[in-house]
Amino acid sequence: MSGFSIAKMRSLFRSGDAGAVDRIFQGLKTQYYEWPTTPLDARAIVERAVMQGVPFGDLETETHLHHRVACAFAQDGQEWLYTEADFYRADSLEVDLWRKVRKHGRPETRAFFRGLIEGVPLFGQGFPEEGEVYAAVPLTKLQFFQPGLIELRDLLAHRSGEEDPTARYASEFCGWVDEIIDAGLDLWYTTG
Known part of the structure; x- marks a missing residue:
């Protein structure tokens, strides 16, 4: 449980910021050395969220990979307050x-x-x-x-x-x- 800014995280969704896609994906690649699928699947999730927004209307159940990507969005550009x-x-x-x-x-x-x-x-x-x-x-x-x-x-x-x-x-x-x-x-x- 940590403190962070929802507004900063939400500003990334549907922003169209290609630099944010690259930055978040690079953060994921350095943070996780084991992948449940290919790293490109994570990039596709990041790119879709940044370019089209969230939630994804066609996604019923999230996966472990979605969890990792959500955490990466929550951490991007933030100074967390760790408890x-x-x-x-x-x-x-x-x-x-x-x-x-x-x-x-x-x-x-x-x-x-x-x-x-x-x-x-x-x-x-x-x-x-x-x-x-x-x-x-x-x-x-x-x-x-x-x-x-x-x-x-x-x-x-x-x-x-x-x-x-x-x-x-x-x-x-x-x-x-x-x-x-x-x-x-x-x-x-x-x-x-």
């Missing part, structure tokens, strides 16, 4: 905290976590059932969700004790969201 979320396993959120959110969270808090767990695709209509997901959450929505996250954190600490691993993770999670909000950034979440 310590990278030090946690994805299942800390997807299993442990999600169970508590479903039981104790407000409806909007449940919707926020569902968006992170299920992902919000850029290119297609959804993700494969077993695979990586990502989501971009605008600052204004983070600010809207923040009170519910704080309420959940406090409830879990009260019920389970602050040393309970899930309560501690909820507290850390709120801290990461606070960091991103304080920096005036949007949230980027990925499981890959």
Whole structure:
């Protein structure tokens, strides 16, 4: 989970910027040394997004390659605010905290976590059932969700004790969201 700018990322889509296609593709080539398909397939996704825009009306389920390309778009020309979320396993959120959110969270808090767990695709209509997901959450929505996250954190600490691993993770999670909000950034979440 990191802070970044959705506006910067979105400005690339349908921009027609051939230089952006080359730059993003080169970034992908240096970042990934193993490819599930050929690198040219990644370039085709980048080029289509930059030249035609997103989402792709004919794409139902995104692939691992789409995930990589989405991350490359999110990183292009950005100075990310990295949080310590990278030090946690994805299942800390997807299993442990999600169970508590479903039981104790407000409806909007449940919707926020569902968006992170299920992902919000850029290119297609959804993700494969077993695979990586990502989501971009605008600052204004983070600010809207923040009170519910704080309420959940406090409830879990009260019920389970602050040393309970899930309560501690909820507290850390709120801290990461606070960091991103304080920096005036949007949230980027990925499981890959």
